[in-house]
Amino acid sequence: MPEIRFQIQWPDGTQEICYSPSLVVKDYFTPNQSYSLDEFVTRSRIALMIASDRVKAKYGMPCSLALNQLDKINHQAQQYQGESLSLEVKVIHFIEF
Template sequence: MPEMRFTIRWPDGTPESCYSPSLVIKDYFEPGQSYPLDDFLKRSREALGIASDRVKAKYGRPCSLALGQLQRIEAMSGRFTDTPQATVAVEAFDE
């Protein structure tokens, strides 16, 4: 199963390298684009959920790394919920 990393930049300028066990991330994000925080969270939940489900279909259990990445994204996003028009930039896909 092809895995990948993708680099994001949080609203405060902090970069983060994120993990996905599947290339499905490419169906949800585009490098160089910024997404409103709520949209970024929705897309992350869907994409990482699908990625984890693909691992489960192949190996019989969900991908703990994908679910852990989603937990980190959700936790970090909580820091910006009071920031009007907060966006998250997807900077690159690092395959």
């Protein structure tokens, strides 16, 4: 399966490189575009669950790396709870190997 990474910028300016075991994230994110925090988390959940399901269909078990990435995104997003409603996450670019 082709894997991909995508670089994001959190509302506080910190950047992170996220992992997906599938190119499906390209269907949910556009490079150089910002998403509201809630929309980013929702899109991440959908894309990474689809990616994990694709791994499960091929190898018989879900992708722990994709599920761990989703947990990490959820945890980081919770750090911004109670802050301004206009928080955004920017998808900077995709990193393909």
